[in-house]
Amino acid sequence: MLKNWSKIALASSLVLMIGASVSFATTARVRSLANVGDYISDDSAVNRWYSTLTSFANQVNAELGQWNGGSLADTRGLGWNHACGDDGKWGTYRISLNENAVDHPGFWIGNPFYQDHAPGDDGGLGDPTPGLYDDTPINRWDIAGAWELGETIALGVAITQSKWDFEDTASNTEASNSWVTLGAGLTWSNNDNTVIDFLANYGMAGGEITDGTNTAEWDSKSAFDLGARMFWDWKDYVTLVPMVEFTSSEYSLSTSPTALTPPNGEKLTDFMVGLGLNMDVNQDNMLVFALEWFNRTYEYANADTVGVNFAKETTNYLPTIRLALESHITSWLTTRIGAAKYLGSTTEETNGGDEFKYTPGTPGFLAGAPSGFDWFLGAGFNVAEWTIDLELNHETPFNLGYWLTGYSNYDSAAGPVGRISAVYNY
DSSP, X not given: OGGGHHHHHOHHHHHHHHHHOOOOOOHHHHHHTTSOGGGSOOGGGGGTSGGGGGGSOSEEEEEEEOOSSSSOOSOEEEEEXXXXXXXXXXXXXXXXXXXXXXXXXXXXXXXXXXXXXXXXXXXXXXXXXXXXXXXXXXXXXXXXXXXEETTTEEEEEEEEEEEEEEEETTTTEEEEEEEEEEEEEEEEEOSSSEEEEEEEEEEEEEEEEEOSSOEEEEEEEEEEEEEEEEEEEEETTEEEEEEEEEEEEEEEEEEESGGGSOSOOEEEEEEEEEEEEEEEEETTEEEEEEEEEEEEEEEETXXXXXXXXXXXXXXXXXXXXXXXXEEEOSSSEEEEEEEEEEEEEEEEEETTSOEEEEOTTSTTSOTTOOOSEEEEEEEEEEETTEEEEEEEOTTTTTOOOOTTTTOEEETTEESSEEEEEEEEEO
C-alpha cells in the first residue's frame, strides 16, 4: 500500500499521472517549483524523507548542472533505486555516487564549514591557506534501504559520507575534512486520506589543516536534525501539507598557535514551520502555495574565549511565501514556473547589549541567505521510459546565451539551462 502513498497523499499528482503518464522528476523539478519539495511527492524525497524510497523503486536518477543563486555548483550524481523480490518484498535499496550534495544538502546546510566559500574566505576555520576549497565536500556517496512493515508503515535508513584530502608539498600544506550522516525515516498512512513522514539525522564531522607552522582543527560536538510532515487530502482536489523541522549543530575549533584565531567554534540552531497547499486547478494544472516561518540562531560555541564584541545573531523569515504552477501542455511536455518571497530580518547582539538589525539586500544580512525574492522557470520532457527535467536560468526568456559554448549569463550558470535531472524507470 505504501508504495502508492503519493497517490493517496497528493491527488493533484495523481491527476497528472493519469492525464499525461508523467513520471516524477528530481531536483530540477523541485527547484523550478520554487523549492516546494517538502510539500509535494517527488523522487528527490528519497534523499531527505528516507522511508519514501519504497515509493520510487526501479529507477536510475541522473543529476547534472549548477544551483542558481546558491552556494553549491557543479553538482553531478548518479543514483540507482531497486526493489528486491516481488513488489519489493525484501526491501528497496539505493546507492548514489555524487560530486557535492545533490538535492537539499541535508542538515549539513546549517554547518558553516560545509559551505563553498570564495577564495580568501576561510569560513571561520582559521585556515592558514584560504581559498583551497577547504569547505567543499566532494567524493560523496550514500547508501539507503527502505522496507514496508505491514500495510501502513514503512521504515528507511541511510548513510552518507563526504570527504576530501589536500596536500601541497611546495607550501607544506595538508588538509582533510570529512562528514558522515546517519539517517532514518518513518512513513505512516491510514490508507485513506492521510500520510505522515518523519526524518531523523545524526552527524559526525571533523577536519584539520596545517602549513607546518599553523594548525587548525575542528570537530562536531553535536549535530542532529528532526522533521515531520503530513499530507492530508482536505478535498478531492486539495491537499494540505503542514511540516516542522528542528536542526542543531555545534562545532569546536582549536588552533595552534592560538594567535591564529581565538579558539571558539560555532553553534547554529534552526527551526522551521511550514504549511503547504496543493490544488488541482484542473486536470492539467497543479498549483502549490506554501507559507513558512524560519528562525536561525548563530553563536560562538565557546563565547567566553572570544575576544570580540559579538554575542549572538538571530535571523527570522516571517514569512517565506512560495507559489508555483506545474502545467501539462502535451503528452511529452510539462512547464513549470515558481516564485519565492522572503520577508526576513537579522538581529545582531553585542556583548555590550547593543543590537543591529538588517533586512535582505542590506549590508550585514545573513551571509548566503536569499536576497528577498527568487524567480524560477522549468520544463519537463517525457521520452519513452525517460523523464528529463530542465531548470532554466532566470533570464532565459530574454537572453539565451550560447548553447554550444556555455556562455555564462546568470548566477555563474552556463547558458539558458542551469540544471538537468533525468529519471529512467524500468
